Amino acid sequence: MSTTAQGTATTARSRPTAAVMLVGAAVAALAAGATLPWLLPTKIAMSLLAQAIFDALLATSVGFLILQNGRVSFGQAAFFGLGGYSIGVLVARNWVAPELAIIIALVLPTMVAFLLGLVIARITGVAHAMLTLAVGQAFYEVVFRWRELAKGDDGMSFELPRELFGLPASRLQDPVVMMVLAWSILVLVLLALALFARSRIGQIAAAIRDNEERARFLGYSTMLPRALVYAIAAFIAAIAGVLSACYNGYIAPQMFHWSASGFALIMAIIGGAKFVIGPAVGAILLFYIKDYAGQFAEYWPAIVGVILVVVTLTMPRGVVGLVATVWTKRV
Amino acid sequence: MFIQVLNGIVYGGLLYLLAVGLVLIFGLREVVNFAHGSLFMVGAYLGFTIASMGYWWGGLLVSVVGMGMVGCTLDALIFRTLRKQDHMITVLVTFGLLLILETAVTAIWGKAYLTYPVPRLLDGTIGIADTPFPIYRLFVIGVSVAVAVSLSVWLRYTRTGLYIRAASTDARVTAMQGINVDRLSLIVVGLGTALAGVSGVVAGPLLSLSPTMGNYILIDSFIVVVIGGLGSFAGAFVAALLIGQIHNFGAVYLPWASTVLPFLLMVAILIWRPTGFAGSRT
16 A cells, blocks of 8 residues: 655654654543543443454554555464464463563564565565465464464463562453553554654655655665564564453464454554554444444444445545544634 | 375366466456455355256356356446555455455355255266276366366457457556457456356365355465466466465375465565566566
8 A cells, every 4th residue: 555654754853842742642641541440331341442452453553564664464463363372372381481471472473573574575565465464374374283382273271370570460351450551552552653653764664665766776775674664563463462362361363363464454444544543543443333233243244344345435544534634624 | 196186186276267367357457356265155155056956057157157247247346446546445345345245145145064066967986096086076177277278268369368468468558559448357357256156166066165165265376376476377377286286285295284385385486586486567
């Protein structure tokens, strides 16, 4: 998906206050998150929001790849699954200290994505979509078949350790705690991505996205920034995988499946992949529509399909894009 | 051993029927049709409905004609409307179609696995190298070879075929020469989808019918298209045979790795040649 540099990104240098405003907005969002436990009526509502945020993180990961690299991935769930499986398998087998397991579960997918990024960043367009799909499915097939790793197809439940960083780990499965934690992480991730887009390396990545040859002529290495973007995107997906695995105490091959990648991509597109915040908005919207449409659950994929077709045809910049257009017209 | 090779050719033939449809559509519209696997599945269910009434060949006919019409509609309504947009948008729309078709088929025929009958004419086995081999599998090979031969003759020796080859190389320049690319595309997308219908019906008795039957084979045919080189007919043919053999020998000799082998091959080939065996575009 080719994107052009957003106006906000190009004027970043002349207006340092924009960064301050971003940080301010993030602080406000964090404060709002802290009040959520009093705003939501039930534990079920909190649990729903927590799970919606896991989706939002994965969608943000896919969207970031589109935003900064101009590459559409159909296999981002691979890193979601890799994060979840790393923590699940390491904790269940008690191989390393649980704190170290979390670090491994975040670093391993990032490293894998960086190395893969060096290779697949050369492939563009439709071939890239098919290649990422194939890579993601290869991971799925491995965990599906490898019964000794985590019971293959059945998936595996695991017990959280007693303590994590000196705090009782069972709190992670409390909806209140997980909701606030996931919300805070999402806000921090979005802030970091928005700041990245304004940073020097982020601007170089955007320049490469818009015209790789030109960036190379200007003397920039194009491989490393691209691979870095893959790594960051995978890191975000891995966070979502770790949170989801810890919260549910369960891992299954479906975490890797291409339908998970596809849905994440759909959420990103519906929300608006040309905005840092768009994918997260799309994910949370879609999650609540799904919950609302509970009685039609068996037709859910078709509903998503229709929403996707309608959104791509009528609002190519997604929901956030539509809101932004309406907003700028009014002001 | 020889039987193994034959079985590999059977699966390769099915993959070819799907992959060549993808290549045809990609050539003109530069879009990879993610709904192709679901169209294959819908074709199988259509054929099944007629075949279970006792008209196996009628099922094949209905499926081919019906899917051809679906393909023409798809081209006229979606591919033509979106041709000026980013191609990735169209790809996403076909992904949405995949979800819609799968749900629709689940709603109509249910999730349960269904068994597609074998036509009476082709029931039974024949001895090959002292081993009984189902006649039906030979029929599958026959269909794929017949499609491959007639398609290459059509593309090579007719005027329409010439136009299609030209448009697959460069649709814009072809249009400048006064050729109606939209009408060509209608034919090509219709034909590609009809071939998905053929392979759906032909694969029916080999695989069991389920709303997700198209997904696995779609990914395999993606691998075929990418390995063969996007937009290359000959490349797709060779790659389909190759993946068919790998699929089959992998299942026999390396069962733990069999499903991953095609993926690894695809990654390796793309690293070595980013455009695939015979392709020149990305």
